[in-house]
Amino acid sequence: MFKAIVSAETLTSTLDSISVLVDECKIHLEEEGLEIRAVDPANVGMVDLSLDAAAFESYEADGGLIGVDLSRLEDIAGMAESGQLIQFELDEETRKLHIQIDGLEYTLALIDPDSIRQEPDIPDLDLPAEVVLEGKDLNRSVTAADMVSDHIALGVDETDEFFYVNAEGDTDDVHLELTRDDLIDLQVGPARSLFSLDYLKDMNKAIPSDTEVTLALGEEFPIKMYFGFAEGDGQVTYMLAPRIQSD
Amino acid sequence: MGNAALRDIAVIDDVPFEDIEGVVAVDAHNWLYRYLTTTVKWTSSGKYTTTDGTEVANLLGIVQGVPKFFENDIVPVMVFDGGPSELKSDEIESRREQRQTYEDQLEVAREEGDQVAIAQLESRTQRLTETIQETSRELFERLDVPVVEAPAEGEAQAAHMVRRGDADYVGSEDYDALLFGSPLTLRQLTSKGDPELMDLDATLAHHDLTLEQLIDAAILIGTDFNEGVRGIGPKTALKAIGEHGDMWSVLEARGESVEYGDRVRQLFREPNVTDDYEFETSLEPDIEAARAYVVDEWGVDADEVERGFERIEESAVQSGLDRWT
Numbered sequence A: 001m002f003k004a005i006v007s008a009e010t011l012t013s014t015l016d017s018i019s020v021l022v023d024e025c026k027i028h029l030e031e032e033g034l035e036i037r038a039v040d041p042a043n044v045g046m047v048d049l050s051l052d053a054a055a056f057e058s059y060e061a062d063g064g065l066i067g068v069d070l071s072r073l074e075d076i077a078g079m080a081e082s083g084q085l086i087q088f089e090l091d092e093e094t095r096k097l098h099i100q101i102d103g104l105e106y107t108l109a110l111i112d113p114d115s116i117r118q119e120p121d122i123p124d125l126d127l128p129a130e131v132v133l134e135g136k137d138l139n140r141s142v143t144a145a146d147m148v149s150d151h152i153a154l155g156v157d158e159t160d161e162f163f164y165v166n167a168e169g170d171t172d173d174v175h176l177e178l179t180r181d182d183l184i185d186l187q188v189g190p191a192r193s194l195f196s197l198d199y200l201k202d203m204n205k206a207i208p209s210d211t212e213v214t215l216a217l218g219e220e221f222p223i224k225m226y227f228g229f230a231e232g233d234g235q236v237t238y239m240l241a242p243r244i245q246s247d
Numbered sequence B: 001m002g003n004a005a006l007r008d009i010a011v012i013d014d015v016p017f018e019d020i021e022g023v024v025a026v027d028a029h030n031w032l033y034r035y036l037t038t039t040v041k042w043t044s045s046g047k048y049t050t051t052d053g054t055e056v057a058n059l060l061g062i063v064q065g066v067p068k069f070f071e072n073d074i075v076p077v078m079v080f081d082g083g084p085s086e087l088k089s090d091e092i093e094s095r096r097e098q099r100q101t102y103e104d105q106l107e108v109a110r111e112e113g114d115q116v117a118i119a120q121l122e123s124r125t126q127r128l129t130e131t132i133q134e135t136s137r138e139l140f141e142r143l144d145v146p147v148v149e150a151p152a153e154g155e156a157q158a159a160h161m162v163r164r165g166d167a168d169y170v171g172s173e174d175y176d177a178l179l180f181g182s183p184l185t186l187r188q189l190t191s192k193g194d195p196e197l198m199d200l201d202a203t204l205a206h207h208d209l210t211l212e213q214l215i216d217a218a219i220l221i222g223t224d225f226n227e228g229v230r231g232i233g234p235k236t237a238l239k240a241i242g243e244h245g246d247m248w249s250v251l252e253a254r255g256e257s258v259e260y261g262d263r264v265r266q267l268f269r270e271p272n273v274t275d276d277y278e279f280e281t282s283l284e285p286d287i288e289a290a291r292a293y294v295v296d297e298w299g300v301d302a303d304e305v306e307r308g309f310e311r312i313e314e315s316a317v318q319s320g321l322d323r324w325t
Helices: A008-019 A070-078 A135-148 A197-205 B006-008 B028-042 B058-070 B086-112 B115-124 B130-142 B154-161 B198-208 B209-219 B234-244 B245-254 B261-269 B287-297 B300-316
Strands: A001-009 A023-030 A033-039 A045-052 A058-061 A064-069 A085-091 A097-102 A104-107 A129-134 A151-157 A161-166 A173-179 A185-187 A191-196 A212-217 A223-228 A234-240 B009-014 B022-027 B072-080 B147-149 B169-171 B186-187 B196-199
Touching: A001 A008, A008 A033, A008 A064, A008 A070, A008 A085, A008 A223, A008 A234, A045 A058, A045 A135, A045 A173, A045 A197, A064 A070, A097 A185, A129 A135, A129 B006, A135 A151, A135 A161, A135 A173, A135 A197, A135 A212, A135 B209, A151 A173, A151 A197, A151 A212, A161 A234, A191 A197, A191 A212, A197 A223, A197 A234, A197 B058, B006 B234, B022 B028, B022 B154, B028 B058, B028 B130, B058 B130, B058 B300, B130 B147, B147 B300, B186 B209, B196 B198, B198 B209, B209 B234, B209 B245, B209 B261, B245 B261, B287 B300
Parallel strands: B022 B072, B022 B169, B072 B147, B169 B186
Antiparallel strands: A001 A058, A001 A085, A023 A033, A023 A064, A033 A045, A045 A234, A085 A097, A097 A104, A129 A185, A129 A212, A151 A161, A151 A191, A161 A173, A212 A223, A223 A234, B009 B196, B186 B196
C-alpha cells in the first residue's frame, strides 16, 4: 500500500538528486518515508537518500518496493507548476503508479525492481576531516576547477587550518582556500583526495546553493557529501570514490 | 606530412579525452616531431641543450606530452619507424634539402637578430637525430611507456596493431593512417584541446568506397610516396573512382600515368608490418630514474621538466567504491 501527496518542488529535488547518477532506481516505500540508494554503473558514485513522511502533505506506506524510470518520473513532475501538489497511489494488482496533478491523471508503468542494478552496500568510511560550507562555495569551486582540468583535489591543511581546492590543467591552475571564517564549520584532520569532475559536477548540480553541505574527507579516500532538503525532512548523502595513484 | 587533401574526404569528429579508453598506438616520429617543433619554438635553447651543444628538446617534449595519456587512463604505445621505405626516400631527401635551405636562412636571421624568423626557422629545422632517437627510447623505457619497432612505416605498424585488436586507436597527425587501414585514428593528441577521431568505416560508407578505392583515390591526389596527377583534387578523384572503379581505369580514361603507381598501391595495401611485438598495458613509471636521466644525465633544466614529472606522478586512476565496502 502506498498513497502520498507531495509538493512538486520536493519531488523534483528528490528525483534530481538521484538522476545525476542513474537512470532507474528502486524506491523503498517505508512507513516512515521513502528511501533510495543507487550507485552508477562504474561503481564510482553513490547516493543514499531519505525523504521522511513529514516532508509529504500526507503519506501512507507499509514497506513496499517499486522500480521507476527516473526521467519518465521527472517529466511527469515537470507537468506540475511550482506550488502544485502531486498525488500518488500504487495499484498493487497491476503494478502501476497512478499520479494526479490538478486533474491530470497519469498512469505510470513500473519497472520490475529485480531488473534494476542491485543496491550498493554503503562503504564503511572513517573520515578524519569534516568541512561544513554553503552550497554556493562548493558550486564555485567546482565551476572554477572545471575550467582548467578534469580532476579536482580537495583537502584540509592541518597546520594552518583551512579547506582547499586545487585543480591543475595543462597550462592553467585553480586554487581556492577557505578558512574557518569562510566556513560554517571545520574539523581538521589529514585529508587530500583527487576526484573526477565529471562526477562531482553532476552531484554538485543537485546541491542547492543556499544549502549547508557537509563534506567528509580523508587521504585518498572517498568523499562523503551530505545535505538536507525539503526543510530538513529530506537528506541526501553522496559518496564518490577518489582517483588514486596506481601503485 | 601525409596528404592533407585527405582531410576533405575523411570523416572526422572531435572527441573529448575522457571518452577515449584503452591503448593508443602512437606514430612515435610523428608525435615527437610535434613536440620538437613546439618546444623549440617556445623554449629558449639553453634549457634543452647539453654543455657540448647537443639538443635534446625531445626529452622536454616527452615529459610534457606523456602526462596527458596517464591522466586520462590511456596507454600509449610508441611505434618507431624502421628503415624508410625505398619510395619514401625521395621525400626524405627533399625534406633534407629543404632543411638545408632553412638552415641557411636561419644563419641570416641570427645575424640580423630577427627573433620571429629565428623561432619560425628553428621549429622547421628540427629533425630526429640519432641522439633524439636513442634518448627518446631510453626515456620511454624509464617511464614504462611501451615501444614497438616497426619494420618500415610506424603508422602502418600502428594501424596493423589496431586491426589485430592489440590497440584501440592509431595516434597520428598523418591522414595517411587512413590508407594504411587504421580503423580509428586520433589526431591532435599533442594539442591543447580535444583530439579528432578519424573513422575509416564511416569514411568508406560516406563515399561508398572500398579501402582499395580510397587508396586509389589518394594515389591520384598524391601521397607521401608519389606525386599526384595534375588537376586531380579530392572531389575529382572520388568522382573518377566512382565512375571508373579503380585507379588504372581512371588513368587510362584521362590518358595520364602515375610513376610507381603499382608499388605505391602495394605499399598501402600490404605494408611491411610485423606481428612480432609485445607490450604490457599496466605502466609503472620510474619517475626518479626518468628525472635523473633527463636532468642529471642530459643536463635539461630541472625546472622545465618538474611540472611534467609531477603530473605523471600525480596521475591517478579512478577507483571504485567497492574498494571500501
